[in-house]
Amino acid sequence: MEKIKITIEYCTLCQWTPRAVWLQQELLYTFNNEIEEISLRPTNGGVFKISVNEQLVWDRKEQGFPEPKKVKQAIRDLVDPERSLGHTDK
C-alpha cells in the first residue's frame, strides 16, 4: 500500500490548535505504518478540515467536529477498506 499524506487544516483564531494536535496524534498512532507525513495547516474562518492525499475526508462545516473514531474510519475506508480498527470499530 502506498504511504499517505494527511493534512489537518484548522482555524487558529478559533483556538483549535490543541484539538488539531490531539487529532494528529490519534491518527499518528492508528496509521503509524501508513503515514508518510501528517501536516498541520493553520488558517482561519472557522475551518476544520482533514484531507488524505489532498482529498477531503472531513469538513466541520458540513459534518461538525469529528470524534477521532469517525475520522479514522473515513481514512481507513479510503486507504485500506479491509482493515479492522479493533475497538474503534465496535
Add this chain to the structure above:
Amino acid sequence: MEKIKITIEYCTLCQWTPRAVWLQQELLYTFNNEIEEISLRPTNGGVFKISVNEQLVWDRKEQGFPEPKKVKQAIRDLVDPERSLGHTDK
C-alpha cells in the same frame, strides 16, 4: 514575507513522537504568522531533523537534540533575520 513550510522528521522506533509533537507546538506558537504548514514525518534510523522549505536547519546526528530556542533562532535567522524572539534571545 513568504509563508514557510516546516518539516520535523523523526525516528518512531526511538520513541521520539512526543518530542517531535512538543517541538512542533513550540514552533507553531513562535512562528504562527509565518507558518503555512508544519509536518511530522515519521521515519526510523535515529533520525531527528528539522527543515524549512526542505532546507535542513537541524540534524541531531550532527548537533544533538536541540532546545527549542536553538531551532527557533536557526529558523528566524533563515526567514527573518531582523526579528527579535523576545525572551528566547536573552
